[in-house]
Amino acid sequence: MDTKEKLKQILVKDLNLEEVTPEEISDSAPLFGEGLGLDSLDAVELVVIVQKHFGVEIKDMEEGRKAFQSVDSLAAYIEARTAA
Amino acid sequence: MTRLLVKGIGVAGAFGTGVESFQNALAEGRVTVGSIDVATGEGVQTVPAYRADTAGLEEFVPKRALRRVDHYSKLALLGSYLALKDAEMLGADLGRIGLVIASGYGATATTYAFLDSLISGGDNCASPTHFANSVHNAAAANVAITLGIRGPSLTVSQFDMSVPSALVSARQWLAEGRVDAVLFGAIDEVSELVAYLQHRRCGPRHAVSMVPFDAGSESSIIGEGAAFLVLTRDEGGPAYCGIDSVATGNIFGGELSLPDDALLLLGADGRSELARRYLDAVPAGGKAACYTPLYGCMPAAAAFDLAAAALALKSGRAFASPAGPSLFAPGKGDVSRICSLRLAGPSEYATVVMSC
Incomplete structure (x- = not known):
């Protein structure tokens, strides 16, 4: 399973997104606001999810803001840090 | 003391959702007992339990808005919406409404899910959502935010005495004029x-049915649910009944005094250590009923007793007691005054006297 696929499954399960399936989440759609509709509380949970499931710590808020744009950007952020 | 009126009732439990389901269960004298599987040192065990379904909440709140709300808070929301709807206050300005919630245990599933995440993942990976929902006033916060209640909010936890203790606070707020009404409820x-x-x-x-007055055997079955009441000062108008007095005490500080003209509604719930105390409390010639086999053993059951009493007083007829005590059966006689009695430990007691 690639990072994007795993990420989508985790998002649906851990954020309890009952009205959407992993397959329905677009790689490029915004995670917050329009798109997946996540909010600031989800952002805090997302930091924990990324660390817990991928071992990647998001310490810098500016980096996190860029990474949380979409599944594409978050997967790229994770892969860049796990490959290092 | 300031007399209160019960203006609305919202209940959810193993009997179903809403006043009608509750009334039917009281009239029929039975509900279906479910179960829960739990991992123990001896493998997975099935424990009998009265389970409540919160699916009815979707009538009031979109499912998407509930995704971060745990089962415990959903029970609180469901009870709240049902009680306000029953009191015809849904959609009204709730700026001068207070909120008092009682619970013996609080949100145990979420609290322990949070602790599990802390143990398995360390400080950095503990779930923020679980933490937010594990705070004891989280259910009250969810109710206040969702319904727009802007008055004072309080959660009271004093195990078996949670409901009467919370009711003392609700009554005080109304007596002081701090609020015009209190949304009062209990959840476990x-x-x-x-x-x-x-x-x-x-x-x-495990026992498969509750025998509340058998001191010789343990027959408690754990239960869950929400029972909410809309309370106001007695200023007239339609209501289920009035609440005349609320008292909590300890027999070492003075004798338990019960009204001799009231039907005693006993909170016996299958815990063998309390069965004899309940039976001994009923005076000679007194009449008593007990409805806990319809909602199970939980501290919040005291609020179900109040809801059952309110329904009986409104109709003027006591419901038959599903499991005794037969010596004091209320029969089918008229009822105009009910005293709900809760006992805890070797000496604690609480009484709530209600009348038409």
Whole structure:
């Protein structure tokens, strides 16, 4: 399973997104606001999810803001840090 | 004391959702007991439990808005919406409404899910959502935010005495004029933790039905649900009944005094250590009923007793007691005054006297 696929499954399960399936989440759609509709509380949970499931710590808020744009950007952020 | 009126009732439990389901269960004298599986040192055990379904909440709140709300808070929301709807206050300005919630255990499933995440992932990976929902006033916060209640909010936890203690606060707010009405409720949930404790206390052989007045055997069955009441000062108008007095005490500080003209509604719930105390409390010639076999053993059951009493007083007829005490059966006689009695430990007691 690639990072994007795993990420989508985790998002649906851990954020309890009952009205959407992993397959329905677009790689490029915004995670917050329009798109997946996540909010600031989800952002805090997302930091924990990324660390817990991928071992990647998001310490810098500016980096996190860029990474949380979409599944594409978050997967790229994770892969860049796990490959290092 | 300031007399209160019960203007609305919202209930959810193993009997179903809403006043009609509750009334039907009281009239029929039975409900279906479910179960919960719990991991123990002896493998997975099935523990009998009265379970409540919160699916009815979707009538009031979109499912998407509930995704971060745990089962415990859903029970609180469901009870709140039903009570306000019953009081015809849904959609009204709730700026001068107070909120008082009682719970013996709180959100145990979420609290222990948070602790599990802390143990398995360390400080950095503990779930923020679980933490937010594990705070004891989280259910009240969810209710206040969702319904727009802007008055004072309080959560009271004093195990078996949670409901009467919370009711004392609700009455005080109304007496002082701090609020025009109080949304008062009680919640407890069945979780793996509660089931595990029950299994340790009563297992491995669990009772399949409650026999509340058998002091010789343990027959408690854990329960969950929400029972909410809309309370106001007695300023007239339609209501289920009035609440004349609320008292809590300890027999070492003075004798338990019960009204001799009231039907006693006993909170006996299958815990053998309390059965004899309840029977001894009923005076000679007194009449008593007990409805706990319809909602189970939980501290919040005291609020179900109040809801049952309110329904009986409104109709003027006591419901038959499903499991005794036969010596004091209320029969089918008229009822105009009910005293709900809760006992805890060797000496604590609480009474709530209600009348038409």
